[in-house]
Amino acid sequence: MLLGKKWERSKSEKQKPKDKQNKEIMLVTYGFVVLFLAMLGHFIYFAAANKEEMLNNSYNGRQALLAAQNTRGTIYSRDKEVLAETITTEDGTELRQYPYGNLFSHAVGYSTKGKTGIESLANYYLIQCNLPFVDKVKYETSGSKNPGDSVITTLDTQIQQVIDREMGIYKGAAIVMKPDTGEILAIVSKPDYNPNEIVTIWEDLLANEDSSVLLNRATQGLYPPGSTFKIISALEYMRENPETYHNFQFQCKGSYTMEDNTIRCYHGTNHGSVDFTKAFAKSCNASFANIGMQLDREKFADTLDTLLFNKELPVNLNYKQSSLLMSDEISNEDMIQSSIGQGKTQMTPIHLCMITSAIANDGILMKPYIIDRVETDKNVIVKQFQPETYGTFMSVEEASALKMLMQEVVESGTATKLSGQGYTAAGKTGSAEYNQNADSHAWFTGFAPADNPQVAVTIIIEGAGSGGDYAVPIARRIFDAYFEQAPF
Amino acid sequence: MQHYVLEISKYIITLFMALYTYECFAVFRFDNEERRRGIYIRQNIFMFCFHFMCYLDICIKTNKIEYLFFFAFQQIALFATITLYSMIYPRSNKLIVNNMCMLLSVGFVILTRLSFEKSVKQFLIVVLSIVIAMIIPQIIRKLMILKQITWIYAGIGIVTLGIVLVMGAVTNGSKLSFSLWGVTFQPSEFIKIVYVFFVAGILKEAEDFKTIVVSAIAAGIHVIILVLSRDLGSALIFFVTYVMMLYIATKKPVYLLVAAGCAAIASVVAYHMFSHIQVRVQAWKDPWSVIDDAGYQIAQSLFAISSGGMFGLGIYGGTPRDIPYVETDFVFSAIAEELGLLFCICLIMLYISCFIMFMNIAMRVKDKFYQMVAFGLGVTYGFQIFLTVGGGTKFIPLTGVTLPLISYGGSSVMATLIMFAVIEGIYCIRQVGGKSVVRKKMGTQQERKTETQR
Numbered sequence: 001m002l003l004g005k006k007w008e009r010s011k012s013e014k015q016k017p018k019d020k021q022n023k024e025i026m027l028v029t030y031g032f033v034v035l036f037l038a039m040l041g042h043f044i045y046f047a048a049a050n051k052e053e054m055l056n057n058s059y060n061g062r063q064a065l066l067a068a069q070n071t072r073g074t075i076y077s078r079d080k081e082v083l084a085e086t087i088t089t090e091d092g093t094e095l096r097q098y099p100y101g102n103l104f105s106h107a108v109g110y111s112t113k114g115k116t117g118i119e120s121l122a123n124y125y126l127i128q129c130n131l132p133f134v135d136k137v138k139y140e141t142s143g144s145k146n147p148g149d150s151v152i153t154t155l156d157t158q159i160q161q162v163i164d165r166e167m168g169i170y171k172g173a174a175i176v177m178k179p180d181t182g183e184i185l186a187i188v189s190k191p192d193y194n195p196n197e198i199v200t201i202w203e204d205l206l207a208n209e210d211s212s213v214l215l216n217r218a219t220q221g222l223y224p225p226g227s228t229f230k231i232i233s234a235l236e237y238m239r240e241n242p243e244t245y246h247n248f249q250f251q252c253k254g255s256y257t258m259e260d261n262t263i264r265c266y267h268g269t270n271h272g273s274v275d276f277t278k279a280f281a282k283s284c285n286a287s288f289a290n291i292g293m294q295l296d297r298e299k300f301a302d303t304l305d306t307l308l309f310n311k312e313l314p315v316n317l318n319y320k321q322s323s324l325l326m327s328d329e330i331s332n333e334d335m336i337q338s339s340i341g342q343g344k345t346q347m348t349p350i351h352l353c354m355i356t357s358a359i360a361n362d363g364i365l366m367k368p369y370i371i372d373r374v375e376t377d378k379n380v381i382v383k384q385f386q387p388e389t390y391g392t393f394m395s396v397e398e399a400s401a402l403k404m405l406m407q408e409v410v411e412s413g414t415a416t417k418l419s420g421q422g423y424t425a426a427g428k429t430g431s432a433e434y435n436q437n438a439d440s441h442a443w444f445t446g447f448a449p450a451d452n453p454q455v456a457v458t459i460i461i462e463g464a465g466s467g468g469d470y471a472v473p474i475a476r477r478i479f480d481a482y483f484e485q486a487p488f
Numbered sequence: 489m490q491h492y493v494l495e496i497s498k499y500i501i502t503l504f505m506a507l508y509t510y511e512c513f514a515v516f517r518f519d520n521e522e523r524r525r526g527i528y529i530r531q532n533i534f535m536f537c538f539h540f541m542c543y544l545d546i547c548i549k550t551n552k553i554e555y556l557f558f559f560a561f562q563q564i565a566l567f568a569t570i571t572l573y574s575m576i577y578p579r580s581n582k583l584i585v586n587n588m589c590m591l592l593s594v595g596f597v598i599l600t601r602l603s604f605e606k607s608v609k610q611f612l613i614v615v616l617s618i619v620i621a622m623i624i625p626q627i628i629r630k631l632m633i634l635k636q637i638t639w640i641y642a643g644i645g646i647v648t649l650g651i652v653l654v655m656g657a658v659t660n661g662s663k664l665s666f667s668l669w670g671v672t673f674q675p676s677e678f679i680k681i682v683y684v685f686f687v688a689g690i691l692k693e694a695e696d697f698k699t700i701v702v703s704a705i706a707a708g709i710h711v712i713i714l715v716l717s718r719d720l721g722s723a724l725i726f727f728v729t730y731v732m733m734l735y736i737a738t739k740k741p742v743y744l745l746v747a748a749g750c751a752a753i754a755s756v757v758a759y760h761m762f763s764h765i766q767v768r769v770q771a772w773k774d775p776w777s778v779i780d781d782a783g784y785q786i787a788q789s790l791f792a793i794s795s796g797g798m799f800g801l802g803i804y805g806g807t808p809r810d811i812p813y814v815e816t817d818f819v820f821s822a823i824a825e826e827l828g829l830l831f832c833i834c835l836i837m838l839y840i841s842c843f844i845m846f847m848n849i850a851m852r853v854k855d856k857f858y859q860m861v862a863f864g865l866g867v868t869y870g871f872q873i874f875l876t877v878g879g880g881t882k883f884i885p886l887t888g889v890t891l892p893l894i895s896y897g898g899s900s901v902m903a904t905l906i907m908f909a910v911i912e913g914i915y916c917i918r919q920v921g922g923k924s925v926v927r928k929k930m931g932t933q934q935e936r937k938t939e940t941q942r
Contacts, residue, residue, distance in 0.1 A: 022851045024736050025863055029847040032870045033840060039874060040836050043881045047793050047829055054794035059779055059787060061810045062795050137491045 226432025229341025281413030292339025800828030
């Protein structure tokens with residue numbers, strides 16, 4: 001513009017020869033200015049968009065700078081119970097304390113030997129202090145550090161305690177979330193540890209590789225999904241046969257043989273003549289092996305893609321990707337194994353819980369989140385996190401058909417231990433075999449109330465036996481605890 | 489009390505910088521220096537206030553009164569520069585002088601914060617350079633021989649760069665500097681100017697293809713020596729300057745295409761030939777995967793940039809010293825951290841305004857040789873800023889060049905001051921030259937117009 005004006009003037013001022021000379025210089029000038037502005041745009045965007053990620057990088061010395069100015073903030077549960085806080089002793093040393101001991105070890109994590117869980121996720125907020133300047137000056141003149149901002153999580157101490165008590169000495173994991181918002185209410189992984197003693201037990205934890213105490217099984221544990229995977233096989237069968245899936249009929253003789261491979265029903269049970277609903281409710285392996293053989297493997301691979309198998313999950317805790325083989329090339333054996341959730345298929349509990357939540361929420365997945373808001377020491381909100389939609393996993397019709405199937409599991413199938421409550425639950429059990437001796441992990445994934453789901457639960461108990469016997473009762477306690485606090 | 493002063497000064501510093509930068513562009517509203525006088529005086533006031541606030545912060549933070557004396561010396565030097573320029577060269581362009589002083593004061597502030605010792609050293613070199621630079625416009629005006637010694641420029645350039653290549657001291661794998669009588673120089677900074685004179689001299693009447701080929705070969709030798717010395721940044725600046733000047737001289741866009749093609753081929757060849765270039769590109773594409781090694785510098789620079797926020801952490805509030813070579817190659821990141829994003833935006837705008845002024849001067853010079861010199865120096869200056877700021881912000885791969893007038897480095901700051909003086913000299917020629925009659929007429933017309941508007 002500025003140049004433009006001058007250029008016009010000089011054009012009128014003098015005639016031809018000079019004009020041509022100026023045009024090239026002007027083009028170069030404009031070119032450079034555009035280049036500069038692009039660089040400026042990049043610079044501003046980078047500085048603004050990556051603030052959190054940059055500060056969290058362990059190579060960034062500014063974390064230490066902030067730690068010298070502010071005391072690490074407090075982590076609260078949704079009911080404002082302290083989950084982690086920093087105590088400054090008289091001689092000025094700071095201690096990070098976890099009043100609940102082992103209970104939140106995997107959810108909240110630790111912050112001294114590296115950082116995990118919420119301690120890592122919320123680190124950016126915990127080390128900052130957004131108090132008004134006047135308050136900061138008061139702290140500084142009195143010679144003490146500023147109190148860091150605190151983080152209020154979505155975690156519910158009641159539910160967390162119920163799960164912890166019910167799981168007892170078993171290894172395993174449980175995750176509870178709200179399907180309509182994505183709030184994570186509880187996240188338990190066993191075995192656990194006492195984060196208050198992390199410094200002293202650290203060497204032992206590292207030395208003992210088999211126990212994998214530090215692994216958060218709820219997000220990082222990869223397990224065969226077993227029969228819970230039939231939810232997905234059923235979805236695909238309905239997708240491929242929208243008009244005719246009701247007419248499915250199968251004569252179960254306790255096993256299904258394909259070429260040299262035989263699939264047996266759990267404990268060899270003979271289910272007799274079953275339709276689609278009953279095959280699902282009774283978790284009939286033979287029927288689902290048969291269904292698997294009828295599925296189009298290419299299309300199934302597409303469905304699994306949408307459900308985020310072999311893909312990144314919209315989760316900001318440390319997690320592992322679920323893995324599965326599905327394509328035109330896989331053998332019939334792999335196909336029938338996959339359709340009942342055995343073989344090479346591996347899933348994390350959080351992934352299964354997300355699929356379950358999507359079914360409960362009319363096919364739409366809400367992004368799971370665990371930090372509700374950030375507040376200053378004076379309870380002024382610094383940042384409020386909002387529920388976010390991730391995307392559509394399935395149509396409303398498909399979700400409601402799956403709901404019906406899962407409700408029947410509770411009414412007349414493998415999860416009858418959940419029936420007859422004040423609420424109607426829906427779900428699917430699984431007994432996933434993990435070795436040659438047919439030992440199995442007990443699974444349950446489901447939600448309640450079936451007609452207006454408020455809470456979704458996924459549980460795995462390692463090596464316990466059948467899902468119906470070991471996982472379902474825990475789910476019942478969780479639902480009980482939830483509806484006791486929040487009657488529907 | 490101190491806390492409040494420090495906190496409020498953050499905003500005041502940004503405000504003065506913003507006001508100064510605004511005036512940089514306000515200048516372009518008027519066509520003659522007379523009418524711009526008010527703007528220039530305001531700029532000087534803003535500059536003084538900015539400079540004073542920064543040193544007030546520094547004194548409060550360090551509790552050392554000697555910094556105040558250092559500030560006083562700087563103020564005297566800058567004030568003397570501004571007054572002497574307008575006394576010796578009444579027709580000089582004051583925007584260039586003002587911007588030069590503003591950039592120098594930003595440089596003094598950030599260098600004092602980073603290293604007092606280096607800052608003092610830099611200050612002494614700046615004073616010496618300004619004295620030298622004072623006589624340059626006069627030389628440009630009087631020495632007509634400058635137009636005729638084309639091949640002497642090329643000879644000086646190639647021989648000097650050659651000596652550095654053969655005998656230069658190695659710093660970080662590059663041969664950049666060499667010592668003479670106990671003083672260490674980085675000759676490529678000075679050769680930049682000589683080189684622009686050479687290219688301007690040979691291309692000023694470049695009508696035949698043969699001259700162009702000869703000029704390309706001579707320029708190519710410069711670039712190749714620099715590539716072999718591993719001075720990648722300078723090599724790029726020399727290359728781009730030549731190409732742009734060739735385009736201006738011939739007015740044929742086809743040369744830009746040819747050059748782009750050559751550059752593409754050369755970069756592919758260089759990428760496969762030199763491992764240090766591969767390392768640089770790798771560190772640019774994904775510094776996080778090589779953060780222990782080649783990516784460390786750029787990662788620290790990015791940390792600094794992202795931690796400052798709008799108004800910065802305040803002088804001494806951050807940890808810019810975590811960045812290796814912060815005073816030379818990453819001074820922009822240090823400024824972003826402690827003086828803030830808004831300040832940096834203003835700083836880049838200030839550089840842009842200075843660049844536009846250079847180009848404006850180039851456009852209006854009648855003499856082809858001086859036009860090409862002004863243009864060439866402007867491109868050198870602009871492209872250098874692009875390389876250093878772009879490199880530090882991961883916009884382009886890192887090349888390790890200095891930020892003109894701010895970065896630490898005696899050769900760099902002296903060469904840049906000489907460059908500014910040369911352009912100032914060319915501006916004076918324009919003012920004195922035959923055009924002045926026409927300009928006067930235009931000026932009065934312009935005045936009449938603005939008056940009737942009012």
